[in-house]
Amino acid sequence: MINRRNTLAALLFGALASVLSFQSPASADVVIKHAAGETSIPDNPKRVVVFDLATLDNMNRLKIDNIVGVPEGIKPKYLEQYNDAKYTKVGTLFEPNYETVASLKPDLIIIADRSAAKFNDLAKIAPTIDLSVNNNHYLADVDRNVTILGQIFNKQKEAKDEIDSLNKKLEEVRKVAADKGTGLLVMTTGGKISAFGPGSRFGLLHSGFGVKPANDKLEVGNHGQMISPEFILETNPDWLFVIDRDAAIGREGEAAAKLLDNALINKTKAAENKHIVYLDPQNWYLIGGGLSGLHETADQLDDVFSKAK
Numbered sequence: 387m388i389n390r391r392n393t394l395a396a397l398l399f400g401a402l403a404s405v406l407s408f409q410s411p412a413s414a415d416v417v418i419k420h421a422a423g424e425t426s427i428p429d430n431p432k433r434v435v436v437f438d439l440a441t442l443d444n445m446n447r448l449k450i451d452n453i454v455g456v457p458e459g460i461k462p463k464y465l466e467q468y469n470d471a472k473y474t475k476v477g478t479l480f481e482p483n484y485e486t487v488a489s490l491k492p493d494l495i496i497i498a499d500r501s502a503a504k505f506n507d508l509a510k511i512a513p514t515i516d517l518s519v520n521n522n523h524y525l526a527d528v529d530r531n532v533t534i535l536g537q538i539f540n541k542q543k544e545a546k547d548e549i550d551s552l553n554k555k556l557e558e559v560r561k562v563a564a565d566k567g568t569g570l571l572v573m574t575t576g577g578k579i580s581a582f583g584p585g586s587r588f589g590l591l592h593s594g595f596g597v598k599p600a601n602d603k604l605e606v607g608n609h610g611q612m613i614s615p616e617f618i619l620e621t622n623p624d625w626l627f628v629i630d631r632d633a634a635i636g637r638e639g640e641a642a643a644k645l646l647d648n649a650l651i652n653k654t655k656a657a658e659n660k661h662i663v664y665l666d667p668q669n670w671y672l673i674g675g676g677l678s679g680l681h682e683t684a685d686q687l688d689d690v691f692s693k694a695k
Contacts, residue, residue, distance in 0.1 A: 418534055421498075421527075422505045422516035430540050431494040435476055435487055437508075438498035441517055442468060443676030444532055447548055448541045455490050457501075460636045462668040464678050487511055494538070498531075499674070519675045521606075524590050525556070528675040548677055555684045560596030562691040567624025568600035570656075573610060573671070574642040575631035580610035581617070588670060591627060594680075595687055600624070615650040626656035627663050634667035663690055 415426045435455035436442050442456060442465055455476040456468045474490055477483035479500040487495065488511050495508045498517040508514045517534065519527035529549050536545025571582045571591050582588040583604035591597050600623035605611040618626070628646065632639035642664065656662050666686070669679035 416538060418515050418538065420515040420534065421502070421518040421520075422514075425509075425513050425515050427513040427515070427538065428493050429538075431492075431513075431538065433490060433492045433494070435490060435492040435495045435512075437476070437479060437482060437501035437504075438496060438517060439465065439479070439672055440519075440674050440676035440679070441496050441498060441531070441535070443673055443678050444535055444548075445539075447677045448532075448535055448539065448544050450535065450539045450541065452539065454492065455487060460634075460668070460672070462666075462673065462679070482508060484508075484511065521585055521587055521589055524675065525553075525594050528552075528677075528680070531675065532677065552677060552680055552684075555681060555688075556594055559684050559688050559691070562688060563596040563598075566691050566694055567598065567655075569597035569625035569627055570600040570618065570621055570623035571627040571629070571665075572613070572618070572646075573629040573631050574645050575639065577640050577645060579613050579615075579618075579645070581613045582610040586610060587674075588629070595684070597625065597627075597687075615646075615648045619650045619653055622654050622656075624655050624659070625661045625663060626651075626654065627665055629665050629670045630667045631671055634671035659695075661690075661694065663687075 416429050417424055417426050432452050433454045434452045436445065436453055437457055439457070439461065442453070445453065446465065453468070453473060455474045457477060457479045458475040459478060461468060474486060476487050476490070482501065482504055484507065487508065492512045495512050495514040496517060497505060497508060497514060499519070502516050502518045505514055505516055515534070517531045519531070532545045532549055536542045569591060571588050573580050573582065581601070581604050583599050583606070584592045584602055585606045586604065587608055592599050600621050628642050630642035633642070646662065651657055666679070666682060669682055673679035
């Protein structure tokens with residue numbers, strides 16, 4: 387009798403163990419490979435702190451609403467909802483408020499680029515992943531980041547759809563840009579001009595959108611190469627693309643259009659053919675690898691190239 391009871395108990399225990407092991411993946415940790423290594427995080431975390439506007443953009447596109455903390459500061463219109471008081475402000479893009487972050491008891495912290503240097507400190511508070519992008523494989527990293535978010539928050543299909551939609555649009559822009567000549571991208575700030583070429587933080591203009599570089603020997607770095615109006619005339623691009631940094635960060639300064647209204651620049655092919663394009667400064671300077679920003683830029687470039695003679 388005792389043996390029968392023991393056998394029955396063993397069978398019941400085994401069945402229960404099987405059920406539990408079958409159910410456990412729903413709550414199992416997920417190991418994520420990212421720019422700073424590998425991190426084990428809870429599946430579909432419920433309290434997320436984000437220190438990167440591109441990630442905020444991508445989570446918004448994927449309709450992920452598990453965000454409890456965001457950086458303070460200016461945001462584009464499509465992210466203005468995160469200025470609401472229900473999203474705790476956790477410091478700036480560069481400087482986290484560690485006490486505030488800890489008080490939110492997050493189960494995931496996401497950083498990138500500007501906040502990447504704070505990885506070790508933030509990782510002491512909660513599991514942290516770094517979604518920084520590398521300028522040498524920018525679009526591949528954007529795809530990776532969206533895929534990671536889909537994996538973490540069980541939005542794999544939505545993530546794939548977003549990636550496919552963006553890549554299709556980029557391919558369309560590359561086709562219309564192919565025969566439109568050369569381009570030079572400059573950024574203005576504080577009355578100064580810097581240029582960015584292939585491999586730089588804004589090299590996506592060439593690698594992603596297909597614009598032929600007017601100068602492929604520019605210094606590669608976060609701050610670009612300081613240049614003068616004489617340099618722009620010597621380079622003489624078919625297109626001049628402009629980012630007004632002061633406008634991006636809400637700082638008063640000489641507007642890019644006024645600064646570039648220069649006798650030398652006005653002699654360039656770009657100026658003579660009305661091919662000076664003012665890019666959305668927030669999308670380029672603040673957001674970077676965000677889906678909405680990339681879609682808006684693709685639409686703008688497709689429009690100006692399609693209308694060009």
